[in-house]
Amino acid sequence: MTVTPPVRERQQRVRKPSKSIAVIDIGSNSVRLVVYEDKSRSSAPLFNEKTLCGLGREVQSTGLLAADAVEKALAALKRFKALCKVMKVGEVYAIATAACRDATNGPDFIAKAERICGASIEILSGAREAKLSALGVSSGVYKPDGIVGDLGGGSLELIDIRGHRIRQGLTLPLGGLALQDASQKSLKKAEKIVSDAITGLPQLKAGAGRNFYAVGGTWRALARIHIIQSGYPLHVMHGYSIPAADALDFVKRLRRLAATDTLADIETVADARRPLLTYAALVLEYVIRVAKPKTIVFSTYGVREGLLYEMLSEKERHKDGLLAAAQTLNTLRARSPRHADDLMAWTDRIIRVAGVRENDDERRLRHAACLLSDLAWRSHPDHRGEQSLNTITNGNFGAITHQGRAFLALAIYYRYAGLNEENEAPEDVRALVTPAMVDRARLIGAAIRVAVLISAAQRGVLPHTHFRNQARKLLLVLDKSVAELASDRLSNRFKQLARLMGRSGVVVRP
Structure with missing residues (x-):
């Protein structure tokens, strides 16, 4: 006699494929896993975890990813792979940025990372990284108009955006870790590096009177400090905006605090990120001086969100x-x-x-x-x-x-x-x-x-x-x-x- 299994049991046997998507982002400072519920205009993150590894800590001076940073990053990737299995993630995408594309041992690290992740890793060019950052801002900002600046550990990407129109971007080796390394931790040398790279830059001059969209964890840390110090009632990073003149005063004040070592007392910022705040403030100061934007707008939507946004149909992308x-x-x-x-x-x-x-x-x-x-x-x-x-x-x-x-x-x-x-x-x-x-x-x-x-x-x-x-x-x-x-x-x-x-x-x- 054939016994038909209960309905619930039959449903469990025929499970629909998971719609969730994981993005593993191997950055110059942090390695992060974000799992999104699906590919849609309103997809929300189900899980978000990062490990500050500092892969790009010595790339400018030695040309290599630091050995201890590589070990820490590979350990993080093993955990991320296990998490994807636990969460039954449907698709996994992995990207790597400045440190991996610039380091001579980057290919060896990527090969090991791909074996762990079980997925190919796209090493983003500077122009590609800039474009994805702009797409992220397009996804998360209503009718954007200005310059997107994505500051990571290894590089700064700049790209002009107006609505859905995105120009060609460029990349500069001005990330916090890269500056710290290239300047040998001398703020005076770091300022000269930034000044030489940014002063007179045509891509920034096009931002006069428009918005500057600040993307990246260290710039978000600056925004968090500003929110707390100003007593602002909404503790939401995305969309937080500061008039450019006020932002200029703020970052100059942060640099003075750094000179007296009182910056180390800021408890709202992760320990591993605190030494980079001064470099982030320095870069933003020169951006404001050269671009002369109207407003600094902080965006939590960046490369990862841009990657998902790029996957959507044109009809879906144009939804509000x-x-x-x-x-x-x-x-x-x-x-x-x-x-x-x-x-x-x-x-x-x-x-x-x-x-x-x-x-x-x-x-x-x-x-x-x-x-x-x-x-x-x-x-x-x-x-x-x-x-x-x-x-x-x-x-x-x-x-x-x-x-x-x-x-x-x-x-x-x-x-x-x-x-x-x-x-x-x-x-x-x-x-x-x-x-x-x-x-x-x-x-x-x-x-x-x-x-x-x-x-x-x-x-x-x-x-x-x-x-x-x-x-x-x-x-x-x-x-x-x-x-x-x-x-x-x-x-x-x-x-x-x-x-x-x-x-x-x-x-x-x-």
């Missing part, structure tokens, strides 16, 4: 990164994900009928708010506003400025907490946006509160409502099919929303 991430969160967390589509169309209609002025960026953020509108329904009712605010302000997604994060967080906060003064949003978050943006966030939050009261966050209900103007009144008209959803509470919420638009509001039912 913020809306793609918001859509993913909506799918994962909303009670009825398709309700967000109704909500976007419903708010489109009320904005149009009420004559509320809105530019493309404001419309984009409103649509993102609709996608995030059901983010916190599983939380305790008393804490939904706070939970959603923290999730959005600290969310691991890109294609949005810190000001945009704060606006979205406020809109969803008001959606849950309401508009009463005793439930006002935290002052430090409101301080990140203009008063006009706070008012608009309150309006969007109020609109979502009305919509959810009508629909219970379920799809297919909001299309049965529409809006009309009647003198200074804004009418919310319920179709016969949804007339019984009318209530005093709905009427009060709609009046509150209409007041924010400078109108009086009336709910009309057949």
Whole structure:
């Protein structure tokens, strides 16, 4: 007699291939493994680990990868291989940068590394590394315009980016480890090396009045110090921006601290990275002096993210990164994900009928708010506003400025907490946006509160409502099919929303 195995057992036998992707990045300073959930516009990292090996520590002076650094890197790669096996990673990609391409024993190290990883390792040329850095910024920054500078342990890559248009990049041996080695740890010699390499560089002069996108772990460490010292409320590296004049003062001050050895007391930076901070500050100082950018924008999206972005179809690459991430969160967390589509169309209609002025960026953020509108329904009712605010302000997604994060967080906060003064949003978050943006966030939050009261966050209900103007009144008209959803509470919420638009509001039912 044939016994059919239980359904669950049959499903376990026929497992779908894993969609996860691992990127092993063998840099001049760190060796890192990042595992992403899939190839998509909103792919999130499932796992991220690095080991500071210092492969490029002696390449400038000896031409070789240091023996102890090689041993440490190979040990890290063995662990990464084991982790990929534990996580059942679908695909593994491996890349190597300046130290491996410049060292005479680089090929021997790469051969050993490939045997461990079980995958071929692409040794990136300087131009290729610059391009991938730019693609990473294109993936993580909305409509970028400026110069991307990726500072690693061995090199600095520079490349011009404007939207999806990327120019030819170049590479300079100005990474922190390379400078430390070539200058024999003399800051005076290091400054001459940097000055000779950067002064008058045409690729930098093209950045005048634009953004400079700072990519790389040591520059991120500088940003972390600036965030803490300035008391900035959002401890999010990606998208953190500093006016160029302020950044210049900051890096000059860091160099003075280094001269008095007080830089070693900065506990927010890993021990192995602290000696490189001065060189990173020195390079950024000369970049600012030569390029004369308007703003320094720090990007956590770089070569690895650029590699994944390059793998996407053109259609997928051109998707809005913020809306793609918001859509993913909506799918994962909303009670009825398709309700967000109704909500976007419903708010489109009320904005149009009420004559509320809105530019493309404001419309984009409103649509993102609709996608995030059901983010916190599983939380305790008393804490939904706070939970959603923290999730959005600290969310691991890109294609949005810190000001945009704060606006979205406020809109969803008001959606849950309401508009009463005793439930006002935290002052430090409101301080990140203009008063006009706070008012608009309150309006969007109020609109979502009305919509959810009508629909219970379920799809297919909001299309049965529409809006009309009647003198200074804004009418919310319920179709016969949804007339019984009318209530005093709905009427009060709609009046509150209409007041924010400078109108009086009336709910009309057949």
